[in-house]
Amino acid sequence: MAIRPDDPNEIDMSNLAPNTAGPAGIEEVAPIVRMVGIEKHFNNVAVLKGVNLDIRPGEVHVLLGENGAGKSTLMKILTGIHEPTGGEIVLDGVSHPLVTPREASEAGISIIYQELSVINELSALENLFVGRLPVKRRLGVPVVDWKLMETEARSIIGRLGLGGLDLHKPVGEMPIAHRQIIEIAKSLMKNVRVLVMDEPTSSLTSVETERLFALVRQLKAEGTAVLFISHKLDEVREIGDTFSVLKDGVSTGHGRIADYTNDDLVRMMVGRVVKQRFLAEGSIDRTSMPVLKVENVTSADRKRVRDVSFEVHHGEVLGFAGLVGSGRTDLMNCLFGAERRAGGRIILNGADITPNNPVEAVKSGMAYLTENRRQTGFTPNFTIEGNIAVTKSVKDAPLRGTWGLVDRKAERAVAEEQRRQLSIRCAGIDQSILELSGGNQQKVLVGKWMSIAPSVIIFDEPTRGIDVGAKSQIHEIIRALANAGKAVIMVSSELPEILAVCDRVAVFRNGRIMDTLDGATATEESILSVAMRDGK
Amino acid sequence: MSQRVKLGKLWDIYGTLCILLVIVVLFSALSPTYFTRPENIVQIFLQSSITIMIALGEFFPILIAGIDLSVGSVLALTGMITAQLMVAGFDPTLAVLIGGVGGGLALGAVNGLLVNFTGLHPFIITLGTNAIFRGVTMIISGASPVFGFSYDFVDTVTGFVGFVPVPVIFALSFAAVLWFFTAKTRLGRNIYAVGGNKESAFYSGIDVKLHTLIVFMISGLCAGLAGVLSIARLGAAEPAAGTGFETYAIAAVIIGGTSFFGGKGRIPSVVIGGLIIGTINNGLNILRVPTFYQLVVMGGLIISAVALDRLIARMR
Numbered sequence: 078m079a080i081r082p083d084d085p086n087e088i089d090m091s092n093l094a095p096n097t098a099g100p101a102g103i104e105e106v107a108p109i110v111r112m113v114g115i116e117k118h119f120n121n122v123a124v125l126k127g128v129n130l131d132i133r134p135g136e137v138h139v140l141l142g143e144n145g146a147g148k149s150t151l152m153k154i155l156t157g158i159h160e161p162t163g164g165e166i167v168l169d170g171v172s173h174p175l176v177t178p179r180e181a182s183e184a185g186i187s188i189i190y191q192e193l194s195v196i197n198e199l200s201a202l203e204n205l206f207v208g209r210l211p212v213k214r215r216l217g218v219p220v221v222d223w224k225l226m227e228t229e230a231r232s233i234i235g236r237l238g239l240g241g242l243d244l245h246k247p248v249g250e251m252p253i254a255h256r257q258i259i260e261i262a263k264s265l266m267k268n269v270r271v272l273v274m275d276e277p278t279s280s281l282t283s284v285e286t287e288r289l290f291a292l293v294r295q296l297k298a299e300g301t302a303v304l305f306i307s308h309k310l311d312e313v314r315e316i317g318d319t320f321s322v323l324k325d326g327v328s329t330g331h332g333r334i335a336d337y338t339n340d341d342l343v344r345m346m347v348g349r350v351v352k353q354r355f356l357a358e359g360s361i362d363r364t365s366m367p368v369l370k371v372e373n374v375t376s377a378d379r380k381r382v383r384d385v386s387f388e389v390h391h392g393e394v395l396g397f398a399g400l401v402g403s404g405r406t407d408l409m410n411c412l413f414g415a416e417r418r419a420g421g422r423i424i425l426n427g428a429d430i431t432p433n434n435p436v437e438a439v440k441s442g443m444a445y446l447t448e449n450r451r452q453t454g455f456t457p458n459f460t461i462e463g464n465i466a467v468t469k470s471v472k473d474a475p476l477r478g479t480w481g482l483v484d485r486k487a488e489r490a491v492a493e494e495q496r497r498q499l500s501i502r503c504a505g506i507d508q509s510i511l512e513l514s515g516g517n518q519q520k521v522l523v524g525k526w527m528s529i530a531p532s533v534i535i536f537d538e539p540t541r542g543i544d545v546g547a548k549s550q551i552h553e554i555i556r557a558l559a560n561a562g563k564a565v566i567m568v569s570s571e572l573p574e575i576l577a578v579c580d581r582v583a584v585f586r587n588g589r590i591m592d593t594l595d596g597a598t599a600t601e602e603s604i605l606s607v608a609m610r611d612g613k
Numbered sequence: 614m615s616q617r618v619k620l621g622k623l624w625d626i627y628g629t630l631c632i633l634l635v636i637v638v639l640f641s642a643l644s645p646t647y648f649t650r651p652e653n654i655v656q657i658f659l660q661s662s663i664t665i666m667i668a669l670g671e672f673f674p675i676l677i678a679g680i681d682l683s684v685g686s687v688l689a690l691t692g693m694i695t696a697q698l699m700v701a702g703f704d705p706t707l708a709v710l711i712g713g714v715g716g717g718l719a720l721g722a723v724n725g726l727l728v729n730f731t732g733l734h735p736f737i738i739t740l741g742t743n744a745i746f747r748g749v750t751m752i753i754s755g756a757s758p759v760f761g762f763s764y765d766f767v768d769t770v771t772g773f774v775g776f777v778p779v780p781v782i783f784a785l786s787f788a789a790v791l792w793f794f795t796a797k798t799r800l801g802r803n804i805y806a807v808g809g810n811k812e813s814a815f816y817s818g819i820d821v822k823l824h825t826l827i828v829f830m831i832s833g834l835c836a837g838l839a840g841v842l843s844i845a846r847l848g849a850a851e852p853a854a855g856t857g858f859e860t861y862a863i864a865a866v867i868i869g870g871t872s873f874f875g876g877k878g879r880i881p882s883v884v885i886g887g888l889i890i891g892t893i894n895n896g897l898n899i900l901r902v903p904t905f906y907q908l909v910v911m912g913g914l915i916i917s918a919v920a921l922d923r924l925i926a927r928m929r
Contacts, residue, residue, distance in 0.1 A: 415816060439818030453816050458809035458876035467806055470799055471818040478818060479800045525817070 106133045109169060109271055109302050110155065110186065116163035117150055117326075124150050125326045127164065132271055137293060137303045139313045139334065141346055142323035143544035144514040148306055151323070152273055156188050157181040185270030191279060191542070195256050195263075197249030204248055205230050205263055233262045237292055254285035261292065272296060273304045278312060279542045282401045282570055283605065290316050308544050310339045311573050322346055347546045355556040355578050356596055361393045366427060369533055369564030374411050374421030376588070381407040383588040385421070389564040394555055396579025396596065397568040398604045404588040405568045406448055409535050412566075413438045413445045425532055425564065436477050439468060444526035448537040448568070454522050455510050462492040462506040464521050469528045495524030499550070516547030523554060534558055536567040540574060552578050572601040584608050624925055629869050629882040632918050633889050640896035647899050655776060661891025662780035663688075663839050663846075667858055668865035668887045669784075669791055669880065670835025673828040675866050677808040678875030679735035681829065683724060684836040684862055686746035688855035691716040692840035693750050696850035699762035709766075709841050717837015718830050720746060725829030729822045735829075743859070750852050760849035770845030780842045785884070787838070791831075792880040804828060809876030864915045865890050870922055889918065 108131040117125040125147045132138050142148050153159040155166070157178035166173045168184045176184075195204045203210075206226050213222040230244055237258050248256050257277060264272055274293075278286045293303055293316055307313050313320070314334055321331040322345040330337075330345040367388035376382035381404045389395045397405045410416035412423060414432035423431045425441070432438035438445070447453040455464050466488035471478030492506045499520040503513055510518055519539070526534060536555060540548040555578055559565045569575050575582055580596045584607040592607045624631075640648045647653060667684050674681040695712030699705055720742075727738045772779050795801040806814045807824045815821050836855075844850045869886030871878030893914050897907045 413816075434820070435816055435818045436820050445816060447813075447816050453810075453812040456806050456809040456813050456817075456876070458805065463802075463806075467803075467814075467819070468817050470802070474799050477820050477823060479803060479820070479823070481799050482797050483799055483802050 106135065107170065108133045108167075109184075111167040112151070112155065112164065113167065114164035115151065115154060115161050115166070117147075117154060117159060118162045123326060125154075125161075128323065128326070128328050129331075130321055130328075132302045132304055133319075134270065134302045135297055135300045136318045137297055137305055137316055139317035139320040140304060140306045140323065141313065141320055141342060143346055143546050144516045146323040146346070146544075147326040148323055149275070152188060152275065152304075152306070155181065155273065156186055182267070185268055186273070187264035187267060187269040187271070188273040189257070189260050189264065189275065189277060191276045193253070193256050193260055195248045195260055198247055200245045201234075201242060201248055201251070201259050202226050202230055202244045204259055205233075205266060229266070230262070233265055234258070236265075236295075237262055238288070252285075253280050254282075254288070257281075257289070258292070269301060271302045271304060273306070275306045276308065276542065277305075278307065278309065283572060283601075284400070284609075286312070308542075308548070309571070309573070310342060310545075313342075314339070324348060343545055346544075355552045357392050357394075357556075357559065357580050359392070361390050361580060363388075363390050365391070367391075368426060368562060369566075370424040371412065372422045372424065374408065374423070375419040376404075376407055376411050377417035377419050379419050381588050382411050385588075385590055387583060387590060387593070389566065391562050392559050393580045394559045394565045394567055394578055394596075396575045396582040397566065397585050398570075398572065398575050398582050399585030399608050401570060403585045403608070405585045406537055407588070408585070409445065409537055409566070409568060412535065413443060415445070423533075436471070439472050439478070439529065442472075442529070442532040444468075444529065444531035444534045446522055446526055446534070446536045446539055448541070450515070450518055450522065450541075455518060457509075457511055459510060460507050461496065461501065461503055461510055461513070461521050462489060464510050465492040465495050465506075465525045465528055468525050472529045491528045492524070495521075495528055498527070499524050499554070516543035519543050519551065520547065523551060527554075531563065533564045534566070536565070538569055539567065540569075540571070548574075572604055575599075575604065576601070586610070625870065626879070626882075628922055628925065629885040629889070632868070632921065633885050633892065636889060636892055636896070636914075640892065640899070644896070644899050648896060651776075653895070653899070655778065655781075657888070657891050657895045658781045659778045660895055661888050662778070662784040663842050664858070664861050664865055664890050665784045665788065665884055665887035666835050666839035666842060667862040668869070668883050669788055670832035670839075671859070671862040672791075672866050672869075672871060672878060672880065672883045673804065673831045674735055674739075675863070675871050675873065676804060676875060676878055677811075677825065677828055678873070679728070679825075679828070680739065680863065681724065681735065681832045682739040682859050683720070683743040683746055684832065684839075685855035685858040686743045686750065687717060687720045687833055687836035688840040688843055688858060689850075689852060690720065690746045690750045690840070691837035692844040692854055693754050693759060693850045693852065695841055696759040696762055696844050697753070699766065700759060705763050705766035705769075713837045713841035714834065715837075717834040717840070719833070720837070721830040721833020722826060724833065725826035728829065729825055747856075754850070754852045756852050758849045758851045762844075767845050767848055770842060780846070783838075783842065787835070788880055788884045795880055800824075800827065805876055807875075861890050868915065868918050868922070890915075 110132040112128065112130040115125050115128045116123065128147070128151055130151065140148055150159060154161045155176070157176045157180060160175050166176050168176070168180070173180065196207065199207065211222040211225050212219040227244065234240065234242055234244070239255065239258055242255065248259060277289060281289060297303060305317060317334045319332065320334050320342070322329045322342065324346060367390050369389040372386050374382060374385045385408055387395065399405050407416060411418050411421065414434045414437055421431070422429055430441040432441060432443065456467065469491055470483065470488070474481045489506065496503065496506055501520045501524065502517050510521055513521065539551050539555070555565055555567060567578060576596065576599060582594045582596055582599050582604060583590045584592050584594065584604055586608055591610065594603060667688065671681055671684055691713050694716050695708050698708035698712050724739055724742055727742070728735050731738065770779055774782055803814070803819050804824055806817070806819055807821055811821055843854055865886035866878070866883050867873065868889050869878065869882035871883065893911055897910060902910060
């Protein structure tokens with residue numbers, strides 16, 4: 078479905094002076110894109126039921142809505158991938174019943190998906206010019222004009238504040254933030270006037286996010302319209318000017334962000350007030366024996382995790398904050414026996430349960446919701462039932478979880494119970510997990526671990542890429558587990574989430590806990606200052 | 614929409630059978646007098662039994678997104694060991710247990726352990742062991758066939774129960790056991806989990822290395838039992854037996870709708886996949902297509918059968 082790059086001749090023709098908007102007040106500027114009463118049906122199921130959206134130059138417009146509200150469908154109509162069933166799209170004052178990918182591209186609409194579309198094996202340079210490599214003639218033979226590419230790329234990448242980037246390195250070896258910037262640069266080279274960004278910050282650290290925001294502000298100042306899709310309200314408030322909310326395919330609100338509180342926005346998205354903070358209600362007794370005690374855990378390479386010790390008390394959620402790459406996930410892998418250790422002990426209620434591999438970890442009642450749903454989380458060829466039942470089956474069965482027959486009836490009961498308790502939205506537990514939204518997939522994975530009634534639960538980025546409603550539900554589960562006397566550990570790169578859920582925050586840097594802060598008094602600034610102490 | 618989903622599920626289960634029926638109808642039309650005779654139908658099953666046996670084993674490595682290229686050599690080596698044991702005076706049952714069952718499991722374990730310890734793709738490991746096992750077969754036999762073993766053994770294995778040949782009964786009942794294994798046991802289900810996503814299986818507490826080992830041992834066992842069937846049918850253990858059989862086994866598994874990417878496939882469809890290969894072979898023989906042309910037609914039919922399957926799978 079890739080939009081084919083245009084002929085160079087046509088780019089010139091469609092380049093309709095993007096900067097004519099001038100400094101006039103935002104409200105008066107005519108929208109570049111106006112979507113009116115957009116409807117879309119798939120197999121007689123209405124996904125969009127009359128949605129309106131105005132995008133003006135020099136403005137960051139935020140599109141809010143839960144997973145499944147219809148945001149992606151709307152974007153696909155805007156970029157010409159889907160045909161709308163009803164409504165009209167007005168581009169620069171000209172009405173279109175539908176937009177083709179070519180028209181969208183000529184009008185300067187460009188989208189950056191959450192799953193980046195750069196080709197990891199190619200260099201930054203090749204990615205920027207993919208499909209339209211410039212050629213020159215040498216002895217009559219056309220050859221790639223690397224010099225021209227390099228000069229053009231340098232100027233654009235420099236504009237985005239990444240002047241020092243090695244343009245010849247394969248993109249796959251770069252951090253995600255850099256790949257994203259390359260993707261933005263690709264859009265800029267096509268004279269973008271409307272840049273759509275679908276959850277661009279979901280895999281960025283807070284520092285990288287700040288850098289991205291600086292870039293978005295720069296584009297805005299240059300007169301580009303930015304349509305920003307995000308679930309993170311604090312972020313939305315920081316970067317956005319105006320907003321629209323979608324709920325179940327209907328526009329439920331729009332306006333200037335500054336005129337509304339976060340609670341207002343959430344109410345428009347979810348239809349109810351969502352609780353924001355989940356800290357322990359009473360005080361936590363830290364004098365008695367801890368539920369979980371971790372002593373001197375070191376990874377096999379003695380680098381990524383170095384001599385880490387901590388305790389988790391009854392009723393407490395311990396958070397791990399820190400930059401991406403600081404070794405938090407490596408520590409969790411070491412605790413769960415998924416990674417080799419050079420040493421260390423894990424003591425649950427006074428008993429040594431140090432697991433040598435995940436099989437032993439599961440058997441002794443540890444649960445580990447891993448960071449990456451797709452890669453290490455779910456089993457794509459299994460139904461909801463299969464995904465939930467697998468851990469319990471392993472835990473119950475002798476011979477390393479391999480012996481015995483599958484008890485379908487019992488497993489269905491377990492899966493049904495988790496579906497009910499976590500209110501997983503699905504057609505039934507026989508549905509394939511691939512057909513669920515991200516939030517519901519995550520709930521299935523939570524259910525998979527809840528079904529073994531674990532005593533130690535590690536949540537690594539439990540709400541990455543899922544919507545507000547599902548998020549607060551998962552936070553509630555985390556709190557309920559802590560209240561039930563389980564040892565709960567949560568790793569998160571989203572500081573608001575850490576502050577909302579954790580009673581104590583261990584700040585991780587270079588494989589060590591640098592400091593442990595009290596959750597009630599910690600702030601994003603105090604955590605970051607520890608995470609980045611010594612300038613690193 | 615739900616109707617389309619149902620159709621898709623039905624195709625998953627009965628698709629391979631439909632392909633078999635199409636091929637049967639085709640050959641019946643081309644050879645109305647001979648092809649459909651009951652003796653010939655029995656003959657097709659008999660000719661397919663060794664392919665089915667090997668394909669049943671090959672199914673498992675493919676199910677975990679791997680492959681076993683050594684099945685042909687395992688067949689030859691286990692057959693050779695069994696034959697030599699019988700010639701040396703061992704009781705045929707004991708010889709089959711040591712050579713066919715034990716040998717098959719052991720050679721499979723060699724594959725599995727190598728895959729686990731080196732971390733290399735099974736394609737590379739079994740490409741290597743395929744040559745090694747064949748070489749060992751040549752060495753222990755001096756590259757000449759071994760025959761002159763017990764008539765009782767040959768008679769039993771090539772006999773009939775009613776009108777059904779023993780190898781057919783053997784292959785089909787073994788298929789039934791494996792079907793039960795994949796569908797009802799924890800071990801079987803865990804193998805599907807490993808095939809779907811090794812990493813998430815690992816983090817769920819499934820011992821991926823143990824399952825990889827078991828998968829290759831099953832493959833070895835099936836090839837070992839096929840080795841026993843093969844020496845009985847030929848009345849001799851040929852050092853070159855089973856050369857190229859891995860192609861037929863893989864073809865049967867893939868025609869049976871098993872995904873090369875792992876985690877998807879069914880034992881009954883693999884049996885039908887094996888029957889399709891056998892039917893094509895048989896039909897071409899009856900039509901007196903010369904051997905060299907048979908190869909060409911066979912290759913073309915394999916590609917068409919799988920292409921058709923995927924086309925229909927995509928349409929839903």
